[in-house]
Amino acid sequence: MSDLRDLYQEVILDHSKNPRNFRKCETANRTAVGYNPLCGDKMTLFLTVENGIVTDASFQGSGCAISTASASMMTESLKGKTEKEADELFQQFQNMVTAPMDQEPDTEALGKLRVFAGVREFPARVKCASLAWHTLEAAIHGESDEPVSTE
Amino acid sequence: MTTSQIIKQNQTGAFDVEIVRKDFPLLKRMVHGKPLVYLDNAATSQKPLSVIEAIDRYYSEENANIHRGVHWLSERATEAYENARARIARYINAAKPQEVIITRGTTESINLVAFSWGWKNLRDGDEVLISAMEHHSNIVPWQMICARTGAKLRVIPVSDNGEILLYEYRNLLNPKTRIVAVTHVSNVLGTVNPVSEMIQWAHENGSLFLLDGAQSIPHMDANMRELDCDFFAFSGHKLFGPTGIGVLYGKFALLDEMDPYQGGGDMIRSVTFEKTIYNSVPHKFEAGTPHIAGGIGLGEAIAYLEKLNRHAAEIHETNLLHYGESLLRQIPGVRIIGNAKEKAGAISFLMDGVHPHDIGTILDQEGIAIRTGHHCCQPLMERFGIPATARASLAFYNSREDLDALAEALGKVRDIFH
Ligand SMILES: Cc1ncc(COP(=O)(O)O)c(C=O)c1O
Numbered sequence: 001m002s003d004l005r006d007l008y009q010e011v012i013l014d015h016s017k018n019p020r021n022f023r024k025c026e027t028a029n030r031t032a033v034g035y036n037p038l039c040g041d042k043m044t045l046f047l048t049v050e051n052g053i054v055t056d057a058s059f060q061g062s063g064c065a066i067s068t069a070s071a072s073m074m075t076e077s078l079k080g081k082t083e084k085e086a087d088e089l090f091q092q093f094q095n096m097v098t099a100p101m102d103q104e105p106d107t108e109a110l111g112k113l114r115v116f117a118g119v120r121e122f123p124a125r126v127k128c129a130s131l132a133w134h135t136l137e138a139a140i141h142g143e144s145d146e147p148v149s150t151e
Numbered sequence: 152m153t154t155s156q157i158i159k160q161n162q163t164g165a166f167d168v169e170i171v172r173k174d175f176p177l178l179k180r181m182v183h184g185k186p187l188v189y190l191d192n193a194a195t196s197q198k199p200l201s202v203i204e205a206i207d208r209y210y211s212e213e214n215a216n217i218h219r220g221v222h223w224l225s226e227r228a229t230e231a232y233e234n235a236r237a238r239i240a241r242y243i244n245a246a247k248p249q250e251v252i253i254t255r256g257t258t259e260s261i262n263l264v265a266f267s268w269g270w271k272n273l274r275d276g277d278e279v280l281i282s283a284m285e286h287h288s289n290i291v292p293w294q295m296i297c298a299r300t301g302a303k304l305r306v307i308p309v310s311d312n313g314e315i316l317l318y319e320y321r322n323l324l325n326p327k328t329r330i331v332a333v334t335h336v337s338n339v340l341g342t343v344n345p346v347s348e349m350i351q352w353a354h355e356n357g358s359l360f361l362l363d364g365a366q367s368i369p370h371m372d373a374n375m376r377e378l379d380c381d382f383f384a385f386s387g388h389k390l391f392g393p394t395g396i397g398v399l400y401g402k403f404a405l406l407d408e409m410d411p412y413q414g415g416g417d418m419i420r421s422v423t424f425e426k427t428i429y430n431s432v433p434h435k436f437e438a439g440t441p442h443i444a445g446g447i448g449l450g451e452a453i454a455y456l457e458k459l460n461r462h463a464a465e466i467h468e469t470n471l472l473h474y475g476e477s478l479l480r481q482i483p484g485v486r487i488i489g490n491a492k493e494k495a496g497a498i499s500f501l502m503d504g505v506h507p508h509d510i511g512t513i514l515d516q517e518g519i520a521i522r523t524g525h526h527c528c529q530p531l532m533e534r535f536g537i538p539a540t541a542r543a544s545l546a547f548y549n550s551r552e553d554l555d556a557l558a559e560a561l562g563k564v565r566d567i568f569h
Contacts, residue, residue, distance in 0.1 A: 004516050008509075008567050017504070039508045040525045040538035062538050064506035065568075125512060 006118030007125065008065065011073075016065035021058040021075035028056070033147040034135030036127055041067050042147075045135045047078070054078045054086060059135075064128050066119065071132035073113055083140055089113075090133050097126050166463035168550045174199040174455070175548055185518030188556045193338050193366060193497050193544035194522050195388045198452070202392060205451035209444045217443055218417055218434070232443055235450025236433075242453045243383070244374045245400055252406070252433040253446050256397035257365040258288040260384035261332070263399055263436060264361055265292035266412040268330070268382075275301030278327045280320075280358070282344075283309040283534050284337045287527040289363045293332060302329070309534060313340035313489035317348070324352060330359040335367035339526045339540065340489025341472070341497035343367070350380050359405070365389055369546065370468060370495040372461070375400055387445060391546075392452035396445030399436075406432045413438040464547040471545055471554065472498065478558040485561065488540050499526075499540040502561065505568045507541040513567060517560040 028046035035042050043061030047054055057075040074093075078086055092110050097119045099105040107114050119129045138148040172178050175197045180187050189197060209231065215224035217232050233248070240248040254260045273279070279293045283306050290304075297304050305328075307320045315333070324331075331353045336343050346362055353360040361382040364373055368385045375383060382405075387396035401409075411418055411429060415438035420428040429435040475498050479485050484503035502510060511523035523541045525532045532538060543557055 004513060004567065007512065013568065038524060039506075040529070040532065041508075042538070064508035066509070068506075122512060125508075128508065 003118075003121070007122055009115045009118065011112070011115045012065065012069040015069035015072040019059075019068050019072040021072065022060065023058045024060055025056060025058045028058075030139040032135045032139035032142055034061075034131050034138070035147040035149050036063075036067070036131050037149055038127065039064060041128065041131060043067070043071055043132065043135060045071070045075075045132065045139050047136075047139050049083065049140075052082050052084075054081050054083070059132065063131070066116075066125050066128040067131045070116060070129045071135075073115075074132045074136065077111065077113060078136070085109075086136065086140060090137055093133050094130060096120070097129050166460055166467045166547075168467065168548060171459070171464075172548050172550070174201070176200055176203070178548060182518040182520070183516055188517075188519040188553045190543040190545065190549065190553060190557060191520045191522050192369070192546040192549070193389070193526075193542065195394065196369060196391045196546050197548070198391055198393070198448075199455050201455050202448050202451045206393065206444045206448045209447050214443075216440055228443060231450075232441070232446050235446045235453075238450045238453050239398055242373075242457065243368075243398075243400060244376050246376065246403060249432050250375070250400055250403050250406065252399040252401065252436045253441055254384075254397045254399050255395055255442070256386040256388070257286075257363060257384045258292075258386075258397075260382075260397055260399035261289055261361070261363065262292045263412065264330075264332075264382050264384075264401070265296040267409045267436070268359075268405070269293075269296035269300065269302075270412065271408075271410055273297070273300040273302040273329060276327060277302040277329045278305050278325070279303070280305050280307060280323055280328050280331045282307040282315050282333045284313070284315070284340060284342065284528065284531050285332075285334055286338055286363065286365070287529070289332055289334060289361075290530065303327075306530075307333070309531070312491055313337065313342045314491045315342075315344055315349075317345070320349065321352065324356040324358065326357070328353075328356060328358045330361060332361040332363070334363040334365070335373075336370065336495050336497075337489065337531075338366045338497060338544075339499050339528050339531055339542065340491060341494040341499070342489060342491035343371075343493035343495050345493075346378065346380070350378060354379070366496055371465060381405055387449040387452065390449070390452055391455060392449035393442075393445045395442045396449050398449075403432065406436070409436075411435045411438065415439045417441075459547070468495070468545055468547055468549075471549055471551065472496070474551055475543060475545070475554040475557070478554055479561070482558065482561050482565070484565070488535060488537070497542055497544040499542045501537065501540060502564065505564055507539045509568070510541045510561070510564050513564045514557070514560050517556065517563070519557055519560050521557070 025046035030047040041063035046058045048056035057078040059071045095105040177197045213227045215228040217229040237248045240251045350360045359381040362380040364385040383400040388394040418435045418438040486501045488499040507523035
């Protein structure tokens with residue numbers, strides 16, 4: 001049986017109640033809107049990228065504990081990373097939350113973000129954890145104004 | 152419960168939920184090592200054994216295409232299907248079986264009216280009137296047909312309690328209003344709308360009235376000749392029958408005037424490349440091979456309901472709803488969304504500082520099934536300024552213990568988040 005404590009770890013609860021970098025950024029040069037139609041979660045991500053390096057990341061929106069904490073911790077981990085490093089983080093995060101239960105995915109680069117490993121025991125919540133990350137991908141690579149959707 | 156048990160119960164007038172629960176095999180199962188507490192009936196209901204057996208029997212003993220064969224099996228299948236139609240017609244007190252069109256569900260029923268009736272009758276400048284508490288399936292088909300015909304979609308607002316504002320409704324009705332399409336019971340708020348009055352006003356105004364009965368017929372009488380609505384839509388799967396089957400009731404004279412919006416087999420009388428003559432009502436609206444087993448299953452679900460003491464079941468459900476609401480009100484930080492005077496079936500709620508989605512996951516670990524999200528009512532969520540709700544929804548086979556389990560599990564949610 002899956003354990004709720006794997007999902008709602010202290011760090012996750014803390015970030016969901018007190019999200020970091022929860023603000024609008026007027027000077028951001030990359031923004032994207034992410035939307036999870038299933039639960040109505042919506043977030044806007046603001047990135048400032050200078051010379052290929054993320055110098056600021058923040059977000060706004062409403063969501064469940066998992067998606068809020070994920071966005072909060074993601075923005076913390078992005079600062080100082082190159083766009084390429086951000087892409088790699090996205091890949092590792094995606095692998096971690098979607099890997100089959102009998103596999104140990106590579107989480108080397110993820111550091112603190114490893115607390116989200118428990119999400120894969122709760123398939124219905126994987127989209128909550130990855131909403132911020134899909135929004136990040138859209139902000140870095142996207143040209144479309146359409147919100148990215150987890151559906 | 153066997154038929155004889157139900158009859159015995161009817162005779163005494165009592166309603167014993169423990170006996171009724173035995174008829175629903177799925178209610179016995181365990182989820183995450185806990186006994187299932189099923190409080191997601193507004194999404195879909197569980198099925199009594201008699202329905203499951205009827206479907207099994209159809210495929211084991213009677214399967215054939217209907218309205219097409221001269222062989223014995225086809226006649227048997229046709230008879231079973233048409234008997235189901237007649238039974239549905241009787242249950243909803245339609246004037247005749249032809250007034251029952253068998254569809255895929257509420258959604259298809261509403262689309263049928265929007266596209267068959269709407270395409271023929273709506274003109275530039277006409278108005279279609281819906282309410283702010285409609286399910287997407289009673290919004291989007293009207294938007295689609297309005298876009299094609301130039302008609303305008305107008306919306307009756309809802310009060311903070313979750314009731315339709317009747318004086319606004321009165322003001323919105325005008326000579327251009329061709330049809331009013333409103334839900335009988337809200338799947339989010341549980342509000343029972345004052346539809347008798349609303350239908351009468353519409354008729355006085357010369358407008359037709361479509362009633363979305365998806366959430367009403369599982370909880371209360373749906374008497375077509377008494378309600379006097381022009382169309383009534385519902386889904387089999389919310390009425391203890393199979394998925395993929397539903398009903399559009401329509402007054403015969405209206406149906407007779409309407410053209411079909413789907414063409415194919417079974418809906419024609421004769422076809423040449425120059426001209427096709429449509430079959431009669433209801434067959435002209437039932438193109439193609441239908442969900443025969445589904446129709447038979449729905450007929451059996453209604454047979455089950457006919458044997459139940461519906462009056463006692465209704466009282467039981469009303470008591471449960473009040474009990475559930477009083478339990479939730481005692482939990483600090485819980486707020487009920489939808490406080491209409493008349494409610495049935497659903498309790499939507501929010502908990503301070505906890506997103507409904509997180510409530511849903513934690514309850515699921517306790518074996519409790521509720522729904523969280525916007526419930527296909529995004530405009531209503533916007534009206535209340537909330538992204539989502541948690542919703543517990545009832546059927547007559549729910550018990551006080553189910554609601555006790557819900558309240559206790561909500562305590563655990565608080566423990567995790569506070
Ligand atoms: C009020 C209401 N109308 C329409 C529908 C659509 O029913 P179905 O999906 O069975 O077609 C629902 C079901 O969720 C409903 O609650």
